[in-house]
Amino acid sequence: MDLLGVTIVTVALPSITDDLAASPAQSQAMLSGYTLTFAVGLITGARLGKRLGLRRAFVIGVAGFTLASLACALAGAAWVLVLAQVVQGLFAALMVPQVLAFIQLMYDPSERAKPMAAFSALLGIAAAAGPILGGVLIALDLFGTGWRGVFLVNVPIGVVVAGLALRALPPARADGHVRLDPAGLALSAASLFLMMWGLAGLADTQTPLVQVAVISLGLVLFLVFLVQQRASDRRGGQPLVPLALQQRSTFRSAVGVQILFFIPVMGFSLVITHYVQTHLDYTALLAGLVVLPWALLTGVGAGVGTTVLLPRMGRRVIHIGLLTMSLGMALVVAVVLLAPAGPAFWHFLPGSAIGGLGMGLVVGPLTEIALSRVSREHASEASGVFNSVGQLSASFGFATVGSTYFAIAAGAAGPSDGLYSDALSVALGVGIGAALLAAAVAVRLPQRHINSANQPTDVDVDR
Incomplete structure (x- = not known):
């Protein structure tokens, strides 16, 4: 729900902008308002999970997110939609950090690899599948809802998720002594x-x-x-980021990689869907299909990377993933530069597939590395910080890769202007640079990944 909420808007943005007569500033706020409030609130959301109990906090977050999604769908003005998305982001900040905290608390260290791989695979798939689902919903135009369907889809999902959470998740004990800082x-x-x-x-x-x-x-x-x-x-x-967590070198290094990693991921999704709709006149559905290989290969990479490659290769799998993702984006740049008047649809697919595979090889193993050496005592805080950094990185992606693209494309004389191809190439070049910088930071990760089953559960094992 969270990642679809971020990425699904990217493909619906042209339709929303036209229907609500949104200004450029309001369009930018539609992209950044949700992710910014989400990033700001995640650490506090993790703390509220301890104070209220994980299950209660999660269900409240889901309910609030669902109602805010309904408000987004009913918005009659651009500023109302932006405000509803801000509220949606705040409730998402209460919902999301409880998930990783539940994995840390419900599974022994020796059992966490598979649920962590499943979580990471779904995370990657959802991040890449948003434009596809958005395109399908806009193309279907169910009951004449148009772009509003990308928000309405959260309502039945939210109801089902809240019901399943109340039935399946353990009622983790609330701690009334926890303060919010x-x-x-x-x-x-x-x-x-x-x-x-x-x-x-x-x-x-x-x-x-x-x-x-x-x-x-x-x-x-x-x-x-x-x-x-x-x-x-x-x-x-009771600080939001305990000193014991700050002093873990592995966690700090993983956070450094994370803050750079999602810049190209979210930036790519934004600019490629806008480029093919604006310059090549693709429908929203066809624009979503451009990134379908990215979504499919992300899930494959996350599963294989976490359960098979990470135990054997350690941090090298992170380097391979970042370089593979960079190669995929470089292939997209190449086809655009070689055919500035308009590449064929299938020209985009190899780069999209290779980029998605690279993302999967990073997103799964990186999450496992970051949290494998965190004690259960700090599970909520670590989850909040790691998720917060990921969302901040997504906002950086919109603000850097996205702003670069829109700044150059603003000078285009019309939809057929080749300046759109220049804008896409430069913007993706910024994203590739961020991925390569992340690979440099990843050198500080442990060379070998120690199986968490061989580590103490509640002691500091990484100084």
Whole structure:
């Protein structure tokens, strides 16, 4: 529900913009409003899971997400849709971190590889399948709903998920002594907001210094947040990111890879679907089918990468995945540059398939590496931080890869202008650069992956 909520909007955006007469700023807010509030709220959502109990927090999150989706579908103005998406993101922040926390708590270390592989495979498939489902729903136009169907689909899913959760998930005990750390929440929210606002505005070349100043202020506040978290921990408080979690070198390195990894993933989905609809006049459904191989191969890569390759190859599987994903995007750039007037549909498929396979080889093993050495005591916080970083990276993808594409494409004289091909090529080049930088950061991951079955469950095993 979460990842479909992010990616499904990318393919529906042209239809939404036309129907609601949305301004460029409102269109950008439709992409970033959800992901930004989601990223800001995830760590606090993980803390609320401890305070309310995991199952109760999850069900409340699902219910709120479902009602907010209904509000999105009923929106009659662009600003109403943006506001509903902000609310949707906040409830998603309560829903999502409980999932990984449940895996950590319900399974012994020796049993986690398979459920983690399943989780990662579905995560990758959902991220890539959003444009496909969005295209199908818009093409079907069930009951004349048009783009509103991409939000209405969450309503029956949410009802079923909430019912299954109440029946199948254990009622994890609530801890009323857990506090929320409002100072940490305020600092993290302000820093993330400023960084994302500044990055999104870099496409406006008239005020680059202002945007750089905003980004710099956000970075300063983030450093203040880290200092505040350490001070709170040393005073015996309850920071959003415990010091014990910050000091785990494996977790820190995995977070570094994660924040770079989703930039090309989400950026690719956004710009390729917009390019083929705007420049090549594809339908929303055909645009979704362009990334179908990405979705299918992501699931395959995640399953094989986590259960087969990671135990044998360690961090090398992460490097192979990032390089494979970069190769896939480079192939898409090549076919676009060789046929700027318009590549054939099938020309996109090899690059899409190779890119999806590379994504799968990263998303599954990286999640397993990041959380395998985290004790159960910090399962909720680790889940919140890791998910938050992934969503922040998705926002970075929209703000960097997306803004690069839209800034160049803005100069196009019409849909047939070859400037769209230049815009796509440069934007995907930015995404490839982020993937290669992630591969460099991945050098700091453990060279060999130690089977969590051989590790203590509730002690610090990584200093």
